[in-house]
Amino acid sequence: MLDFDLANIYKVETKYLKRAVKRNIERFPSDFMFELTQEELDSLRCQIGALKIGERGQHTKYLPFAFTEQGVAQLSSVLNSKFANVLVQKKQELDSMPPVGFRLPEKKRMSTLKRL
Numbered sequence: 001m002l003d004f005d006l007a008n009i010y011k012v013e014t015k016y017l018k019r020a021v022k023r024n025i026e027r028f029p030s031d032f033m034f035e036l037t038q039e040e041l042d043s044l045r046c047q048i049g050a051l052k053i054g055e056r057g058q059h060t061k062y063l064p065f066a067f068t069e070q071g072v073a074q075l076s077s078v079l080n081s082k083f084a085n086v087l088v089q090k091k092q093e094l095d096s097m098p099p100v101g102f103r104l105p106e107k108k109r110m111s112t113l114k115r116l
Contacts (some may be wrong), residue, residue: 001072002036003065010079017079021065024078032071035063 001019007014021028032035036044041063067075 001067003067006067006072006075010075012079017075018062018065020078020080021075027074027078028071031068032074033065033067035065036061 003017006012007017010017014034076091
């Protein structure tokens with residue numbers, strides 16, 4: 001996800017999100033986050049029509065950061081917003097829950113496989 005989309009989700013301005021990332025850059029290795037090149041940004045805009053003419057952000061001053069799933073989780077921990085704090089709490093709750101699903105006992109599995 002791109003920084004301006006995440007800023008919208010976390011209900012913070014993009015400049016504050018970028019500032020938080022830069023202050024904590026050691027927590028964002030390259031497999032968590034990277035900065036798009038101008039060519040990648042232009043290509044992205046052409047592919048999805050990201051910005052309409054006349055809208056704010058049509059000509060970005062700074063290249064956006066792109067975050068992986070792990071980067072988004074890390075971002076939640078460095079942002080100082082109520083929404084980010086709620087997301088961190090919910091993620092911790094989900095991580096502490098037992099996995100969803102179950103495993104059939106061996107005898108049942110074998111009998112089920114034989115019927116197939």
